[in-house]
Amino acid sequence: xxxxxxxxxxxxxxxxxxxxxxxxxxxxxxxxxxxxxxxxxxxxxxxxxxxxxxxxxxxxxxxxxxxxxxxxxxxxxxxxxxxxxxxxxxxxxxxxxxxxxxxxxxxxxxxxxxxxxxxxxxxxxxxxxxxxxxxxxxxxxxxxxxxxxxxxxxxxxxxxxxxxxxxxxxxxxxxxxxxxxxxxxxxxxxxxxxxxxxxxxxxxxxxxxxxxxxxxxxxxxxxxxxxxxxxxxxxxxxxxxxxxxxxxxxxxxxxxxxxxxxxxxxxxxxxxxxxxxxxxxxxxxxxxxxxxxxxxxxxxxxxxxxxxxxxxxxxxxxxxxxxxxxxx
Amino acid sequence: xxxxxxxxxxxxxxxxxxxxxxxxxxxxxxxxxxxxxxxxxxxxxxxxxxxxxxxxxxxxxxxxxxxxxxxxxxxxxxxxxxxxxxxxxxxxxxxxxxxxxxxxxxxxxxxxxxxxxxxxxxxxxxxxxxxxxxxxxxxxxxxxxxxxxxxxxxxxxxxxxxxxxxxxxxxxxxxxxxxxxxxxxxxxxxxxxxxxxxxxxxxxxxxxxxxxxxxxxxxxxxxxxxxxxxxxxxxxxxxxxxxxxxxxxxxxxxxxxxxxxxxxxxxxxxxxxxxxxxxxxxxxxxxxxxxxxxxxxxxxxxxxxxxxxxxxxxxxxxxxxxxxxxxx
DNA sequence: TTGAAAGCGGTACCAT
DNA sequence: ATGGTACCGCTTTCAA
Numbered sequence: 001x002x003x004x005x006x007x008x009x010x011x012x013x014x015x016x017x018x019x020x021x022x023x024x025x026x027x028x029x030x031x032x033x034x035x036x037x038x039x040x041x042x043x044x045x046x047x048x049x050x051x052x053x054x055x056x057x058x059x060x061x062x063x064x065x066x067x068x069x070x071x072x073x074x075x076x077x078x079x080x081x082x083x084x085x086x087x088x089x090x091x092x093x094x095x096x097x098x099x100x101x102x103x104x105x106x107x108x109x110x111x112x113x114x115x116x117x118x119x120x121x122x123x124x125x126x127x128x129x130x131x132x133x134x135x136x137x138x139x140x141x142x143x144x145x146x147x148x149x150x151x152x153x154x155x156x157x158x159x160x161x162x163x164x165x166x167x168x169x170x171x172x173x174x175x176x177x178x179x180x181x182x183x184x185x186x187x188x189x190x191x192x193x194x195x196x197x198x199x200x201x202x203x204x205x206x207x208x209x210x211x212x213x214x215x216x217x218x219x220x221x222x223x224x225x226x227x228x229x230x231x232x233x234x235x236x237x238x239x240x241x242x243x244x245x246x247x248x249x250x251x252x253x254x255x256x257x258x259x260x261x262x263x264x265x266x267x268x269x270x271x272x273x274x275x276x277x278x279x280x281x282x283x284x285x286x287x288x289x290x291x292x293x294x295x296x297x298x299x300x301x302x303x304x305x306x307x308x309x310x311x312x313x314x315x316x317x318x319x320x321x322x323x324x325x326x327x328x
Numbered sequence: 329x330x331x332x333x334x335x336x337x338x339x340x341x342x343x344x345x346x347x348x349x350x351x352x353x354x355x356x357x358x359x360x361x362x363x364x365x366x367x368x369x370x371x372x373x374x375x376x377x378x379x380x381x382x383x384x385x386x387x388x389x390x391x392x393x394x395x396x397x398x399x400x401x402x403x404x405x406x407x408x409x410x411x412x413x414x415x416x417x418x419x420x421x422x423x424x425x426x427x428x429x430x431x432x433x434x435x436x437x438x439x440x441x442x443x444x445x446x447x448x449x450x451x452x453x454x455x456x457x458x459x460x461x462x463x464x465x466x467x468x469x470x471x472x473x474x475x476x477x478x479x480x481x482x483x484x485x486x487x488x489x490x491x492x493x494x495x496x497x498x499x500x501x502x503x504x505x506x507x508x509x510x511x512x513x514x515x516x517x518x519x520x521x522x523x524x525x526x527x528x529x530x531x532x533x534x535x536x537x538x539x540x541x542x543x544x545x546x547x548x549x550x551x552x553x554x555x556x557x558x559x560x561x562x563x564x565x566x567x568x569x570x571x572x573x574x575x576x577x578x579x580x581x582x583x584x585x586x587x588x589x590x591x592x593x594x595x596x597x598x599x600x601x602x603x604x605x606x607x608x609x610x611x612x613x614x615x616x617x618x619x620x621x622x623x624x625x626x627x628x629x630x631x632x633x634x635x636x637x638x639x640x641x642x643x644x645x646x647x648x649x650x651x652x653x654x655x656x
Numbered sequence: 657t658t659g660a661a662a663g664c665g666g667t668a669c670c671a672t
Numbered sequence: 673a674t675g676g677t678a679c680c681g682c683t684t685t686c687a688a
Contacts, residue, residue, distance in 0.1 A: 005390075007681055018659045023683055033657060050447045054389060055681035058382045059664050062333075063683085066382065077606055082410035089431050093441075098448065101429065103417050113421075119378040120426065230611050259612030278405055283558050284587030284612075335665055346675045351667055361673060383665035387680045391667085662685085672674080 006049045015043035026051050053098075057121065065123030065309060067097050072114070072140055074104040075131040078224055078252050079277045084150075087298045088126060095302070104132060110139045118143070124305055126150060130163070134193035146308040148301050152195045158316035160308055162300045165320040166196050169290040170203025172325045173247040173272045176288070178211040182244040182270060186217040188232045188257055190224035190249035197224075197249040200274060204247050217243070224249060229256025237264050245270040251277045254287055276326050286328040293321045334377045343371035354379050381426075385449065393451030393637060395425045400442070400468055402432040403459040406552055406580050407605045412478075415626045416454060423630070432460060438467045446471070452633055454478060458491070462521035474636040476629050480523045486644035488636055490628045493648040494524050497618040498531025500653045501575040501600045504616070506539040510572040510598060514545040516560045516585055518552035518577035525552075525577040528602060532575050545571070552577060557584025565592050573598040579605045582615055604654050614656040621649045 008022040017036055024032045025040040057066040069092055075081050092099045102117050104110055129137045130151025141157055149161040177185055187204055190197035205215050217240055219232040229248060236243055246269060248254035254273030261269055273280060276291035300319050336350040345364060352360045353368040385394040397420055403409050420427045430445050432438055457465045458479025469485055477489040505513055515532055518525035533543050545568055547560040557576060564571055576582035582601030589597055601608060604619035628647050
């Protein structure tokens, strides 16, 4: 605790320039002569100076923006979310922005959490709406804040949204299962108000019908969790023992389904997931699944976030990324 | 964009008091008369005022601390980490502090990341050292910052550490496997420089020897990942086909081991994990495992963080929490 | 280009 | 208990 904190004043003194010069060196390198900048950097280096982001954010929160971006996300126990969060975090940090996680749980007061984030002057929000309830998403959209919606689209609002082409995901699954010559098919859905789940079902159903197959048996669920998949599959085996193939709204559900299958007598039934989380590649599962292009989703989200912040986002743009079938 | 930002000045005017009164209402409620506070709160409510945390943190970063706590963490793909992160986040937020994730990956420059965090004036750090390499942990310890180490102990430094009693974890595993009457046992370790892994092995070994059993075959690994567990187990089955029981340094490894077992001919072999991540309860695994009391670890960490911040942490305190065997 | 000075939104010490 | 005011560390007009 002996070393005092180095400020731009110290650097200015040491370099024999004004604090303005120091400031400009960091935030507007073009507006200082090369010589001044060199001296400042030398001084900073000698003194071990790093600009105070807090002060910077405070003053910038009016003009440029604080650099803090809220990431609103739930279902942290579904591997998909932490995975995406990790990627978003890295991407944001590379831009000099800093993510602030707003962790939404079932029994938490979203409004309060959001207000808390706002009081840190977040300049924008990335809403991982796929992991949120309809209602939670609603609360987020109320925020008068630049934002990008991920994994869910909202037609009424003029919000930029980035998500996978979920219909196509369903169609890919239908095509795959159809090509295998399977005819008795089912769909294990996720959360009722989950747009992704509904869209995937729609795609799946229409894909089947296009192939002259009958519509799938549909199992509803309350969430996207493993246990739901397990139970749904168990029930399916009981109620529709002739089932030959199942498409699940997400990988976690598929893992549950696979295990139910395995434990309930090893009946032959093809399971297809959706997401392609790292776990899908586990030797124990080797899950055939429809891959969401997560890296691309993240890249697009970051890109559009910039657009929105620069005021370049026309009307409610929606970007849909193309999923791919991963056969394992 | 039409609504101007409300500041304490606005509230003060509206309430007919000074900004000091407003400030006190929020940060030292004891130092304002009930009546004043009431008026301020009413005004704040009417105007929709929320104190600007950025400004607050800036000025407090000298005295009280900014309220920002760095959480340094790696291996986000091991379910254990996100799980803990979620809990830490919630606990911190309840205290009015805000977590700032420093996501450490293999190929990232830790020093740079840490400096970045420091420039936000984080007032303390929670180092999830169990998920970090020895070297990364070293870099963290260099920080002249109040901190709590999780999942690793450092005797040289006078750092407060919170972790599980890993030796006991190993002993519990030994006891369990021994009681089953198994004699040919092995250990599947995690990262080489992983203290937890080594301690668990030590406890496991001594537990076995105490029971008159021979020391375990030890399989080394480079990380705590599923695939490592899978490969280790596969090798084990090849090289030591008579193996009867395996203790793994963490659940992820155990999942890999279980799957290797399942796929390589279904040889009978008891697998015990360590952590008790939510996944261990999956029907497909039903993993018997040594549970880390994560909630307690988090609670203790938060508690000691406060101590450290208040300057009440004597010498390098080390808190070891008791693990429990979960039989499935 | 460069420096002086006025903030950004609060907090805390100082009298009153 | 209350208000006045200097100040936290940086950015940004505004003149020079």
